Amino acid sequence: MTPVMPARRLALLALAALACEPGPVGPEPGEETPGGDTTVFDTTANAFALSARNMSFDRRQRFVVGNSFFNKNWVEAPSSTASRDGLGPTFHARSCSTCHFKDGRGRAPAPGEDFVGLLLRVSVPGVDAHGGPNGVDGYGDQLQPLAIDGVPAEGAPRVTYVERPGTFADGTPYTLRAPTYTIADPAYGPLPADLEISPRVAPAMIGMGLLAAIPEADLLARADPDDADGDGISGRPNYPWDARAGGPRLGRFGWKANQPSVAQQTAGAFLGDMGITSPLFEFQNCPEGQAQCAAAAAGGAPEIDADLFADVVLYASTLAVPARRGVDDPQILRGKALFTAAGCADCHTPRHRTGPDADVPEAADQTIFPFTDLLLHDMGPGLADGRPDFDASGSEWRTAPLWGLGLVETVNGHTEFLHDGRARSLLEAVLWHDGEAGPARDAVLEMTVEERDDLLAFLASL
Amino acid sequence: MLSATAKPLPLAAPLAVFFAALAPACDSDPAAGSAWDDAELRARAAAVHEQYIHVVGASYTDTRLAAEDLQAEVEAFLAAPSADGLEAAKQAWLAARELYGQTEVYRFYGGPIDAEPDNIEGRLNSWPMDEVYVDYVEGDPDGGIINDVARYPALDRDLLVDLNGAGGEDDIATGWHAIEFLLWGQDLSADGPGARPFTDYVVDGTGSASNQERRGEYLRIVTELVVADMTRLAGDWADGAKFHEEFAALDPRDALTKMLLGMGSLSGAELAGERMAVAYETREQEDEHSCFSDNTHRDLYTNALGIENVYLGRYGALTGASLADLVAARDPELDAKLRTQLRASVEAMAKIPPPFDRAIQAPDGDPARVAVADAIAALKAQTASIAEVAALLDITLNLEQ
Numbered sequence: 001m002t003p004v005m006p007a008r009r010l011a012l013l014a015l016a017a018l019a020c021e022p023g024p025v026g027p028e029p030g031e032e033t034p035g036g037d038t039t040v041f042d043t044t045a046n047a048f049a050l051s052a053r054n055m056s057f058d059r060r061q062r063f064v065v066g067n068s069f070f071n072k073n074w075v076e077a078p079s080s081t082a083s084r085d086g087l088g089p090t091f092h093a094r095s096c097s098t099c100h101f102k103d104g105r106g107r108a109p110a111p112g113e114d115f116v117g118l119l120l121r122v123s124v125p126g127v128d129a130h131g132g133p134n135g136v137d138g139y140g141d142q143l144q145p146l147a148i149d150g151v152p153a154e155g156a157p158r159v160t161y162v163e164r165p166g167t168f169a170d171g172t173p174y175t176l177r178a179p180t181y182t183i184a185d186p187a188y189g190p191l192p193a194d195l196e197i198s199p200r201v202a203p204a205m206i207g208m209g210l211l212a213a214i215p216e217a218d219l220l221a222r223a224d225p226d227d228a229d230g231d232g233i234s235g236r237p238n239y240p241w242d243a244r245a246g247g248p249r250l251g252r253f254g255w256k257a258n259q260p261s262v263a264q265q266t267a268g269a270f271l272g273d274m275g276i277t278s279p280l281f282e283f284q285n286c287p288e289g290q291a292q293c294a295a296a297a298a299g300g301a302p303e304i305d306a307d308l309f310a311d312v313v314l315y316a317s318t319l320a321v322p323a324r325r326g327v328d329d330p331q332i333l334r335g336k337a338l339f340t341a342a343g344c345a346d347c348h349t350p351r352h353r354t355g356p357d358a359d360v361p362e363a364a365d366q367t368i369f370p371f372t373d374l375l376l377h378d379m380g381p382g383l384a385d386g387r388p389d390f391d392a393s394g395s396e397w398r399t400a401p402l403w404g405l406g407l408v409e410t411v412n413g414h415t416e417f418l419h420d421g422r423a424r425s426l427l428e429a430v431l432w433h434d435g436e437a438g439p440a441r442d443a444v445l446e447m448t449v450e451e452r453d454d455l456l457a458f459l460a461s462l
Numbered sequence: 463m464l465s466a467t468a469k470p471l472p473l474a475a476p477l478a479v480f481f482a483a484l485a486p487a488c489d490s491d492p493a494a495g496s497a498w499d500d501a502e503l504r505a506r507a508a509a510v511h512e513q514y515i516h517v518v519g520a521s522y523t524d525t526r527l528a529a530e531d532l533q534a535e536v537e538a539f540l541a542a543p544s545a546d547g548l549e550a551a552k553q554a555w556l557a558a559r560e561l562y563g564q565t566e567v568y569r570f571y572g573g574p575i576d577a578e579p580d581n582i583e584g585r586l587n588s589w590p591m592d593e594v595y596v597d598y599v600e601g602d603p604d605g606g607i608i609n610d611v612a613r614y615p616a617l618d619r620d621l622l623v624d625l626n627g628a629g630g631e632d633d634i635a636t637g638w639h640a641i642e643f644l645l646w647g648q649d650l651s652a653d654g655p656g657a658r659p660f661t662d663y664v665v666d667g668t669g670s671a672s673n674q675e676r677r678g679e680y681l682r683i684v685t686e687l688v689v690a691d692m693t694r695l696a697g698d699w700a701d702g703a704k705f706h707e708e709f710a711a712l713d714p715r716d717a718l719t720k721m722l723l724g725m726g727s728l729s730g731a732e733l734a735g736e737r738m739a740v741a742y743e744t745r746e747q748e749d750e751h752s753c754f755s756d757n758t759h760r761d762l763y764t765n766a767l768g769i770e771n772v773y774l775g776r777y778g779a780l781t782g783a784s785l786a787d788l789v790a791a792r793d794p795e796l797d798a799k800l801r802t803q804l805r806a807s808v809e810a811m812a813k814i815p816p817p818f819d820r821a822i823q824a825p826d827g828d829p830a831r832v833a834v835a836d837a838i839a840a841l842k843a844q845t846a847s848i849a850e851v852a853a854l855l856d857i858t859l860n861l862e863q
Binding site for chain 1 (some may be wrong): 486498572578590592632731733734736739740743744748838846858859862
């Protein structure tokens with residue numbers, strides 16, 4: 001990887017001279033509308049909360065019903081609100097929108113603060129019957145910090161941070177905060193010494209139907225599991241268990257690409273995060289040894305019925321991607337060229353074309369700009385969680401889509417990024433990149449302050 | 463969409479800095495060839511803009527006065543609880559809701575009613591309410607803040623504002639619907655509203671339920687809060703107020719954008735969607751807006767009337783320059799269509815037989831349930847026309863129709 005850098009640096013210098021001259025570096029066709037025909041032009045706090053603009057009138061009614069069930073709190077069963085009872089017995093949040101506030105991103109908790117938009121997956125070495133993470137005795141595979149009356153919560157997740165200083169090539173100092181996660185008050189027996197913890201922040205909800213509609217062959221064509229081309233970048237598909245198909249299937253969603261479909265991601269979050277059973281996952285999340293959990297009343301079988309579940313999946317599949325701002329602005333175009341030259345686009349694949357057979361018709365046959373290959377990459381020891389997840393190793397993460405990045409501050413009032421929100425700005429997120437992305441990170445460290453500003457202006461325009 | 467748990471953080475590196483740097487150096491003028499180059503349109507729009515400010519101001523002022531009437535009835539009732547006093551307070555609440563319902567079309571664009579960080583709307587009109595968060599319910603005689611003396615030894619305004627939404631959207635402690643629950647009680651009957659006895663407020667030892675004095679105190683505080691919030695809203699829109707000046711200084715195109723956004727959002731996502739389609743699909747009494755008083759049909763009616771008001775530049779007897787006239791000058795057919803649709807929606811709402819919870823729970827094909835479906839269809843039709851009006855005026859609206 002390193003040998004190609006000088007050529008890239010040269011390209012940057014040439015670009016810096018271009019400014020407003022028309023040339024080969026203008027915006028690509030369609031770049032302003034990263035979600036294709038689904039794209040919504042909105043820069044308000046509702047920018048992530050709007051339906052695909054190409055959605056039909058009739059389907060919008062299902063979208064608003066899905067929206068309602070995404071936003072409203074679930075309550076303990078039994079209750080007079082029969083379609084919304086069944087919370088828990090243990091849970092992380094009472095509604096989807098608690099963590100995906102305004103359909104956007106969660107943030108990292110401060111030291112001592114309760115976890116809201118961030119959860120902890122837990123396991124011990126080994127795999128389960130489907131090749132997935134091996135749950136912890138008494139706890140399962142996710143820590144539940146809350147529970148209904150009469151059921152002990154599993155424990156209290158806590159985080160502390162230490163600052164790690166560094167410097168850019170031009171001498172400018174920076175610091176990154178490195179988190180350490182612990183679990184206080186474990187209620188179902190001592191936690192094992194070989195406990196593996198993976199923190200996962202709630203991502204923005206936009207564009208998921210489009211990501212689901214990228215043809216599998218196109219994604220696999222970008223995979224290079226053994227780095228056969230020697231560019232230092234692997235790109236490995238994950239193959240999590242598909243509950244409906246009863247076998248492994250290409251993973252697309254989740255921080256480790258450990259979910260194969262929007263429906264399973266949604267059902268997994270209903271069960272794992274709120275304790276709501278669904279047509280896909282019919283059994284309560286009560287690990288062995290949690291007697292009160294097993295004895296608690298259910299809110300129906302399943303707790304969210306098939307029609308309403310389908311509406312929430314439709315909702316989650318059709319939240320529109322917001323349009324980019326300033327695609328032809330010279331600074332943003334310079335930043336885009338820097339992004340490509342630094343190698344970021346090698347994994348954050350800008351452009352894809354969705355196939356004709358999408359689960360939601362809105363997503364079919366669209367040219368999209370999600371900036372992801374949906375593949376796993378080794379991101380180095382600093383970001384590693386040490387917790388394998390199906391085929392993902394303890395240091396591999398899925399390339400995160402970058403669309404909507406620049407509107408997180410408007411929607412969610414923060415600029416915290418990466419899988420656990422440790423980065424306090426887009427620049428910190430870039431600087432955490434290591435492993436396969438180490439050379440790209442090094443290229444950013446070498447940039448002048450103007451170049452960094454250009455790069456960040458580009459990211460903020462997404 | 464409210465969540466009390468996601469509070470904005472101080473920013474480590476505001477992205478706004480980057481946007482500030484994005485001068486559109488190489489851009490063409492986006493407004494070139496716009497309908498807004500037309501001086502006559504701009505002049506008409508300025509008059510519509512001004513009339514809208516009059517309409518909003520008059521309507522909030524009326525609602526404030528009605529809230530004060532409610533407060534007077536509540537105080538009289540608490541001074542000497544009686545069945546008649548409770549009934550008078552209920553009537554005053556219903557009268558105030560007739561006016562408040564017409565103001566809901568002033569939401570959805572970050573105006574005084576729903577601008578963060580206070581988001582007055584959230585403490586004034588949140589629903590559906592988990593009633594056991596506030597007071598006893600059947601099967602839980604000691605439920606609610608009112609009966610939790612140990613945890614909340616003293617009730618006051620700040621405490622109740624803090625508790626509103628504290629554990630999530632349903633934890634509603636304040637606003638019109640908290641008052642409604644305190645006056646009517648749980649709606650346990652199939653064909654009537656809640657039937658809370660006035661003796662829940664009798665403090666001489668002969669009263670029903672427990673903590674009668676605290677219940678009265680709670681009712682007094684939340685009523686005061688509604689009056690305070692309505693006073694603030696009416697004040698923000700009054701001549702000379704900072705918000706009034708800012709809104710009046712908007713470019714007429716931006717003002718009309720906000721008007722249309724309020725109309726389209728209330729008509730589409732809120733009424734046709736959240737309040738009616740969701741209730742229609744779930745058949746849940748809890749999805750009814752005013753479930754304790756069975757007054758939801760009037761909420762729906764007055765909301766629809768409010769949308770028509772804005773289009774016609776009208777409130778009660780107040781009339782003036784209207785969006786309708788402005789549209790008619792450019793596309794008379796569209797104006798005629800939207801006028802017809804707005805009226806049809808108001809009338810469709812009037813045809814929903816109360817109580818609304820029975821209408822949504824009726825079997826498919828039942829006239830009451832069909833009336834709800836018809837009203838949803840009428841709202842959707844007018845929402846599409848509101849979007850057409852926006853397009854006619856080169857205004858981009860992102861609506862959930």
